[in-house]
Structures are given as C-alpha cells and as structure tokens.
Amino acid sequence: MAVTDEAIDKIKQMIVSGRLGPGQRLPREPDLAAELGLSRNSLREAVKALSMVRILEVRQGDGTYVSSLEPQVLLDAMGFLMDFHSDDSVLHFLQVRRILEPAATAMAAAVMPADQVAELRQTVEQDSLTTSVTDLVARDLAFHSAIAKAAGNPVLAGMLDSISMPTQRARVWRGLTQEDAVAKTIEQHQGILDAIEAGDSVLASSCATVHIAGVEAWLRRAQVATGDAPEPGELAGDGAEPGAAEQR
Numbered sequence: 001m002a003v004t005d006e007a008i009d010k011i012k013q014m015i016v017s018g019r020l021g022p023g024q025r026l027p028r029e030p031d032l033a034a035e036l037g038l039s040r041n042s043l044r045e046a047v048k049a050l051s052m053v054r055i056l057e058v059r060q061g062d063g064t065y066v067s068s069l070e071p072q073v074l075l076d077a078m079g080f081l082m083d084f085h086s087d088d089s090v091l092h093f094l095q096v097r098r099i100l101e102p103a104a105t106a107m108a109a110a111v112m113p114a115d116q117v118a119e120l121r122q123t124v125e126q127d128s129l130t131t132s133v134t135d136l137v138a139r140d141l142a143f144h145s146a147i148a149k150a151a152g153n154p155v156l157a158g159m160l161d162s163i164s165m166p167t168q169r170a171r172v173w174r175g176l177t178q179e180d181a182v183a184k185t186i187e188q189h190q191g192i193l194d195a196i197e198a199g200d201s202v203l204a205s206s207c208a209t210v211h212i213a214g215v216e217a218w219l220r221r222a223q224v225a226t227g228d229a230p231e232p233g234e235l236a237g238d239g240a241e242p243g244a245a246e247q248r
Contacts, residue, residue, distance in 0.1 A: 005177055005222070007046035010036045015055070015066060026056070026064045049176040093166045094216040100160055101144065101212055102205040107151035109196040109204035117197045120146055124189045133175035136182060137168060143189055147196070167215070174218050184214065 014020045026032055026047075033043045047064055050056040057065045120143065130136045141164055148157040175181045188211040195204035 007038050007042040008049055011046055020066050022066055024066050090167055090170045093163050096163050098212045102208040104148045104151040104156050105208035106201040106205040108147045109199055109201040111152055112150040112196050116150060121193050127186050133172055137171045170219055178218060
C-alpha cells in the first residue's frame, strides 16, 4: 500500500471506529503523525485527499475537522473511499479510452495545424505552475478533448468526451496519492505533442497508449494493494497488461 494511502486508511479507521466524530477537530499535525506512525508530509497529503471528498474540512488558522455534515452524507463519502478501489467500471471506461484515444491522437497528428499544436504546448508548459490537482485534471481533460476534436471526426470526439468524465475521479485520486503523477502527466503530454508536431501518427498513437495505460495500471495496483483486484481475464475484452505499455 502506498504511504499516502496508508495514511488515508488510518485516518479513515479513526472516523469509522468513532475515535473521531463529525465536527471534531483532529489533533495537532505533529501529535497525530506521531500517534499514527506517519511522516508529517504523508499526513498532510492524506488530509488534502480526504478534504477533496469532503470527509475532512481544513479551516485556515483554526485546524482540521471531521466534516460536520449529516451522518448519512458522511457515510456516503466514507463509502466512496471504501468502494473506490474495487470499482471495476472505472477500469472499463479506461479500457475503452485505451482503444479509442490512440486512434484519435494518430488522426490528429496527420491534420492538426501548427498554431493549435503551439497553443496546446503553451498550455502544457503552464501546467507545471498549477498547484491544484483538480485544476490539472480539468486541464488534462481539455488537452485530450482538443486533440480529439482536431482529429476531425465529431462522433469520435463526442464518444471520447463522454467516457473521459467517468474517469475524472480516478485521475484526481491518482494525482493526490501517487507522488510523481503530476510530473509524469506533464511529461507525457509533451511527448504526445512532440509526436503530433512531427506528424508521426504511429508515435502519437503509442504515446497516447502509454499515457492512458499509466492511469489504468495505477488503478490495478491500487486494487491489488487493497485486495480488490479483479481476477485475470475477469474484465471482458481485457487486452495486454497496461503496465507493460507504461514501461515502454
């Protein structure tokens, strides 16, 4: 289990067990880190992640509190964390993306105007200045949408837009819990643009495959870490192990 996931799980258990109740303030960061046997950095990342799903509320200058929402709402949020890693539907959507998006990227490499490539490159360069994971994921969606539209097939672009949104939560969670996810995303976006700019459809398709397979491989590893991984071949139409593509 990743260090940040371990920190999230320990805080989650404190809430589930009743050690921390709705509206209750968390102990001071150094005290809580020592109690849970965590580094302060891991604890900080866990708090950030749990704030994203409204389980914790960070009040500037006051401290961090367990959400004071109605119990059922709080339980729904907890259910998201408990069920997230075993949600095979996200993998299904990622599999479809892995089939369609490389084709759209290859088509875009053949026709995308130089000014559009330059505009996207400028956007990618600005991504390194973005500190919010949710903002970066929103820009990631826009990046892939622009490439799909440039491919010139509105049906394909529409299909990709519709299947990208269901994977957004997984991409946000990866950005929060995987240490190098943001840097890797930016690097892979640059590689995709390099291939499109060179007009190399084969390379553009390969770069897109590696990029999408990275998210899929991360989710599979997360499921293995929590014991919720599907059996080999359980997902209908499963292709090659994405981890192999990720390492190409």
